[in-house]
Amino acid sequence: MEHQGDHVTDGRTLVAGVDSSTQSTKIVVCDAETGEVVRTARASHPDATEVHPDRWWEAFEQASGGGILDGVAALAVGGQQHGMVTLDEDDAVVRDALLWNDTRSAGAARDLTAELGGVAAWVDAVGLVPVASFTVTKLRWLAEHEPDLAARVERVVLPHDWMTGQILKQGNGFERWSTDRGDASGTGYWSAADGDYRLDLLERAFGRTVEVPEVLSPAQPAGRTATGMLVAAGTGDNMGAALGLTLHPGDVVVSLGTSGTVFTQHRSAIRDETGAIAGFADATGHHLPLMCTLNAARVLSAAASMLGVDLAELDRLALEAGPGAGGLSLLPYLDGERTPDLPDATGTLGGLTRSNATPENLARAAVEGMLCNLVAGVDALRAKDVEVGRILLIGGAAASRAVREVAPGLFRAPVVVPAPAEYVGVGAARQAAWALSGAAEPPTWALEVDSEYAVRPGEEQAHADVVARYQALVGSTHGL
Numbered sequence: 001m002e003h004q005g006d007h008v009t010d011g012r013t014l015v016a017g018v019d020s021s022t023q024s025t026k027i028v029v030c031d032a033e034t035g036e037v038v039r040t041a042r043a044s045h046p047d048a049t050e051v052h053p054d055r056w057w058e059a060f061e062q063a064s065g066g067g068i069l070d071g072v073a074a075l076a077v078g079g080q081q082h083g084m085v086t087l088d089e090d091d092a093v094v095r096d097a098l099l100w101n102d103t104r105s106a107g108a109a110r111d112l113t114a115e116l117g118g119v120a121a122w123v124d125a126v127g128l129v130p131v132a133s134f135t136v137t138k139l140r141w142l143a144e145h146e147p148d149l150a151a152r153v154e155r156v157v158l159p160h161d162w163m164t165g166q167i168l169k170q171g172n173g174f175e176r177w178s179t180d181r182g183d184a185s186g187t188g189y190w191s192a193a194d195g196d197y198r199l200d201l202l203e204r205a206f207g208r209t210v211e212v213p214e215v216l217s218p219a220q221p222a223g224r225t226a227t228g229m230l231v232a233a234g235t236g237d238n239m240g241a242a243l244g245l246t247l248h249p250g251d252v253v254v255s256l257g258t259s260g261t262v263f264t265q266h267r268s269a270i271r272d273e274t275g276a277i278a279g280f281a282d283a284t285g286h287h288l289p290l291m292c293t294l295n296a297a298r299v300l301s302a303a304a305s306m307l308g309v310d311l312a313e314l315d316r317l318a319l320e321a322g323p324g325a326g327g328l329s330l331l332p333y334l335d336g337e338r339t340p341d342l343p344d345a346t347g348t349l350g351g352l353t354r355s356n357a358t359p360e361n362l363a364r365a366a367v368e369g370m371l372c373n374l375v376a377g378v379d380a381l382r383a384k385d386v387e388v389g390r391i392l393l394i395g396g397a398a399a400s401r402a403v404r405e406v407a408p409g410l411f412r413a414p415v416v417v418p419a420p421a422e423y424v425g426v427g428a429a430r431q432a433a434w435a436l437s438g439a440a441e442p443p444t445w446a447l448e449v450d451s452e453y454a455v456r457p458g459e460e461q462a463h464a465d466v467v468a469r470y471q472a473l474v475g476s477t478h479g480l
């Protein structure tokens with residue numbers, strides 16, 4: 001548990017954003033007018049793919065325990081997407097929440113895809129192709145494997161919905177379970193194109209319908225706490241990050257946290273029958289086409305662990321090696337993989353020879369392998385005629401020097417690293433300021449840039465060769 005910043009409001013209106021993501025809860029408190037971050041706190045979550053929501057609440061209480069929310073006028077929660085939080089008639093949690101990175105419902109995903117008539121039918125219905133991450137597949141798994149628990153389920157909400165409800169329940173501000181367009185669009189039973197639930201798909205998955213949260217409009221408050229603090233709708237963590245970055249046309253975000261995500265803001269729903277790009281909604285009333293990998297920052301941690309070094313040394317080693325890691329490739333499917341849909345896959349070290357078997361090349365292969373997984377997402381956006389002007393690099397692993405130096409060549413675009421901040425939390429705080437203001441648009445918060453990186457002259461082809469090698473390795477190893 002860490003706390004930083006001053007607790008003096010000195011006449012400014014303060015708003016708070018909570019990032020309740022996979023590995024931790026982060027809280028940021030911002031100046032509602034400028035977006036300046038004045039306080040921060042963090043507390044960890046268990047490392048698991050199914051977690052009781054009480055653990056998220058405990059982390060929130062730890063992080064907020066030092067008075068970080070003193071004097072805050074409004075708050076919103078950005079949460080890890082897709083998690084299945086099941087509640088009984090008394091709103092008690094029925095079972096641990098299956099998270100976005102739990103792959104046990106992969107079989108259910110395949111069944112649901114086939115039952116509706118295939119990939120195109122799901123893309124037409126809700127803009128995405130079922131994979132284990134999505135809530136709808138978890139409901140099918142629950143109905144099939146834990147029928148006694150399934151029988152107790154009265155309603156299903158998402159992690160950010162549950163946190164929002166718990167915050168309101170601390171007083172008498174809770175009126176009904178609520179969510180937002182962004183997080184709803186990741187369930188598999190809400191359509192961003194139509195702006196409505198597809199409860200027929202929920203019923204198909206679960207065998208009966210259950211209550212679902214009301215979808216609030218982007219700046220619609222969810223309620224107020226006993227102290228009068230406004231609680232905004234909240235949203236999914238990637239939607240929150242987009243709101244925190246104030247995206248402009250041509251901006252594509254690459255987020256390197258527990259998950260790896262590639263996303264951009266788009267004025268219309270993008271339809272991708274390959275399933276690589278999910279047609280999510282954003283937190284401003286538009287769309288957030290997004291590609292997600294199960295493996296990202298923790299690929300680097302795993303490589304560092306294998307080499308017995310820390311992340312700073314892994315960076316140094318990776319930059320000692322040249323582009324291509326001497327021909328060594330690491331397909332980083334360490335937790336299975338979501339995109340490509342290979343839930344049972346494991347990591348693959350390819351091209352290993354006595355001459356390239358060095359710590360430098362292994363470190364470089366970890367960086368290149370992690371990033372090449374996300375290059376596929378950027379190229380999938382390009383294939384949909386989405387402009388890729390610059391890459392905004394965020395998430396924990398954006399701090400890696402090697403990632404920053406290597407990324408432009410692999411993505412074939414300049415990379416901008418915003419000033420270090422928890423952008424999911426900043427985006428949630430910006431939503432809170434918007435809801436508090438009642439204005440038509442969110443407040444204009446300037447994005448501070450930390451550094452920018454371009455492709456090193458003369459390395460363009462070497463990076464292109466790396467991407468091609470990885471594409472070939474995915475094909476030869478997994479038949480894709």
Ligand SMILES: Nc1ncnc2c1ncn2[C@@H]1O[C@H](COP(=O)(O)OP(=O)(O)O)[C@@H](O)[C@H]1O
Pocket residue numbers: 021022023024256257258259297298300301311395396397398399400401
């Ligand atoms: N300098 C760094 N280099 C590489 N990875 C890093 C660095 N700093 C933090 N990380 C990784 O970032 C991850 C946490 O990122 P974060 O975006 O907070 O995750 P999440 O939002 O999914 O909980 C951890 O796995 C951590 O090891």
Ligand SMILES: O=C(CO)[C@@H](O)[C@H](O)COP(=O)(O)O
Pocket residue numbers: 021022023079080081082100133186236237238257258259260261290292
């Ligand atoms: O499943 C997705 C997006 O579809 C993930 O991005 C989760 O939303 C978890 O995010 P992080 O904990 O990695 O921030």
